[in-house]
Amino acid sequence: MRLSDLQSKKIVSVTSGRNMGNIIDCDVRSDGNIESLITSQGKTIFSLNRESDTRIFWNDITKIGEDVILVKKD
Numbered sequence: 001m002r003l004s005d006l007q008s009k010k011i012v013s014v015t016s017g018r019n020m021g022n023i024i025d026c027d028v029r030s031d032g033n034i035e036s037l038i039t040s041q042g043k044t045i046f047s048l049n050r051e052s053d054t055r056i057f058w059n060d061i062t063k064i065g066e067d068v069i070l071v072k073k074d
Helices: 003-007
Strands: 010-012 021-027 034-040 054-057 061-064 070-071
Touching: 003 021, 021 054
Parallel strands: 010 070
Antiparallel strands: 010 021, 021 034, 034 054, 061 070
16 A cells, blocks of 8 residues: 555544544654654645644554545544
8 A cells, every 4th residue: 555545545533533633644664664643634736834744653553444544533
């Protein structure tokens, strides 16, 4: 699976049901595995303020579906 495939999916918290935003980036370990996904709530490509970005660790992902990624995070 490619990062571009993940970017088209919505991120939803299984505990609160809240939309966590869109994937804008990821952190990759030296072995090539994804460590975490970085999500953002409605920013434009020209926005430089990354303080409101959320990091979702790979271990927090419970299910990757066809249209949505479910995570254990509020």
